[in-house]
Amino acid sequence: MGKGSKRYINQIKNLVDWIMDKQLDKIDLASKVLTKAVKEKNTIWAFGCTHSSILTAEIFYRAGGLSLINGIFPPGMWLDEIPVTKTSRIENMSGYAEIIVDERNIKENDLIFLFSTSGRNNVPIEMALETKKRGAYIIAITSLKYSQQVSSRHESGKKLYELADIVIDNGAEKGDAAIKFEGFEQKVGPVSTISGATIINAIIVQTVSELLDEGITPPVFVSGNLDKGKEHNDKIFEVYRDVIKYMPYT
16 A cells, blocks of 8 residues: 555655755855845845746745745746646746846845756746846756756757756756656656755755854744734844835835
């Protein structure tokens, strides 16, 4: 019993072990960059398309997470679109990323996390190109195995991993799904959300550790469902109001 579920859970365990063994140096490097951004009160962004946008949601306005993460959720990039197939078309529109970047005024010294497992589609690549043009620092979480086996859909021929300042491999297979059954061609069980969430949360936890080591109180959200959670979070909003872009400050 449970042979399929056990295979998937073991696959995830092995993948997390692989991340610990092969990606920890990159995770620690990304943490140092994020620590610097927090200390210098630079604006921090996160963006992904469709299923990769789940990672943006994972770290945005999250109890136990950094309050300074500004999630980018432009129209057409979330999975509430009807028909949902429209998201795949929008992800390959040329020029959309420039609009996104302009509207948010992403600028020099900003830090942006970009999530894309295949790293091949227009919008993630143009997000990298446009933010890089403006002087932002890019940390990408992508799959090198996947990306290096497919062609770019962008006119530049570039893929996300070729444009970022730091690239962290989420370890996903080509096509993302990881479990193959005999007699059934399509693999099942995508892994990129779990591996990506592991990586980005590890970066944040390490950043908090480094801030504490320097005697700095990290701007970490407390759950609003806990007593005095709102008061705690409101103080963070006030101290960091210049770099928190998702609140309607006047």
